[in-house]
Amino acid sequence: MAQAVAVTPPVAPRRRQARRWSGWGFVGPFMAVFALVFLAPIIYSIWLSVFRTQLVGGTTFVGLENYQRALQDDQFWSALGRVSAFLVVQVPIMLGIALLVALAIDSGRLYGRDFFRISIFLPYAVPAVVATLMWGFMYGTRFGLVGNINDALGVSLPNPLSPDLVLAAIGNIVTWEFVGYNMLIFYAALRTVPTSLYEAAEIDGAGQWQVIRAIKIPAIRGALVIATIFSIIGSFQLFNEPSILQALAPNAITTYFTPNLYAYSLSFSGQQYNYSATVAIIMGLLTMAIAYVVQLRGMRKEA
């Protein structure tokens, strides 16, 4: 910038006025597309949810009738129950493993630390479709590992793709996909802990576990809360894995297996767009509410 004007004239009021708006020049394009693909669909789906379309009679305004219907819909409740169970079991397991690995890598006590970090993160780069097909094949009794083990040992392991176990089988796939991602978030947060804290702890004679409990965990509380919120959103949105696994386990996965799958089936096989939008809105509201509560609870002690 050295070649630019050396003596600057006082900034004219006109220009200052222009600069007040110049931020929009950078934010504007994002917001324009955002309005098209985020805001418009949200408004449109709220609009859809208060109407009903019938072959005979056309479209009529029904107020909150679709919402009442959803609250009395057994299929919706069973889908919601399934993802809630998934949330309560899978998320703590996944985040727990991620946290332990992050602590192990951060401790500097591992041989080949970088190899661990990169390898465990690798599944994040694998598309959900490939991850699901791969695990789905391995689960299979025909040419999967479960089948191999049954043959080799002469046992009959329970089929992971049976209706009773398929949710756990999906939980395993999701855990596999996202352990490394969450590990990286925790590890990154751990690296920001100032060295002086460890030195102080060393002087005080604190052991490894005390350091973890008193310094490390509190220091990454923010990362823990954020990872939890993302995992909750992910659980409620569960769609890809059950949808893809359907081809391999048609009897175990119903069209209303998760709320998302239900909303999808309603609109794309049932043409019930209004009701489908209602289900999606209820799930959106529920997700936001729970994410909000987690954030409040998670941050409370810190203030």
Place this chain on the structure above:
Amino acid sequence: MTTQSPTTPRPVRGPRLRQARPTSPRRGHRGSRPRRSPLLTVLTGIVLVYSLLPLAWLLINATKTQGDLFTSFGLWFGDSFALFSNIAATVSYDDGIFLRWFANTVLYVVLGAGGATALAVAGGYGLAKFDFPGKRGVFAVVIGAVAVPGTALAVPTFLMFSQMGLTNTPWSVIIPSLISPFGLYLMWTFAAEAIPRELLEAARVDGASELRTFVQICLPLLAPGIVTVLLFTMVATWNNYFLPLIMLKNPDWYPLTLGLNAWNAQAATAGGEAIFNLVITGSVLTIVPLVIAFLFLQRYWQSGLAAGSVKE
């Protein structure tokens, strides 16, 4: 950068920034270097095996003929080594539809992830470095939108796009991919820290236009953040399944993910030819570019960040 308050967005941005550490000279993190522990290595190794074993299974089984798939042990090679004939069969099956899907995926990634990164970088920079009317509103709307489940949007987006005549075209996949609230958030926190306000003031005093300041001075400083956002939007676009699933009916516009799923489902349909060896080989071919890009970009952003973190 001394205290860590969870109310700041740091933890999210962290992975990308902190990633740099291992290449930078060993920090005297803990006064004395801790002793290596074989026990801890073995315990963590369990998670490592869990992470890599399925990928090993996939690679091994990509070398088998369909017959071997059913008769040989899953974690060891079959009688024949058919990797190359499998690859040849994958790319030539159905008049080379796999290559078409590959090209589609590249198209969606270049335009979708590239566009998303450009929008997020400009937007994040604008939010971090300018005060403008309505800024608080932008903040509230974008943060709120992050919590909205993608599928809540899917159905109305589909209906909207079908009225606009966009469904079943590449645009129906590219346009929604252009928005990455997470990327915006990341760039925003990154720009807030990477670009000193004095630098902007100096450029303004020198009479540089805002655009020129952004392109010539700020973009280079933002490079590590840009690579990070690009990496994450690339992964998201390459792996996208739900959006193309609802938007596209014509297999000619499928991305790889949808194509592989179609091949797999083919075995379940009446009269459909089972081509599991192609599904598996196709899966490997789908992963490889992403893994390479990931490792390559990781290096790039590590060096970029190591240079940028000198001040610490």
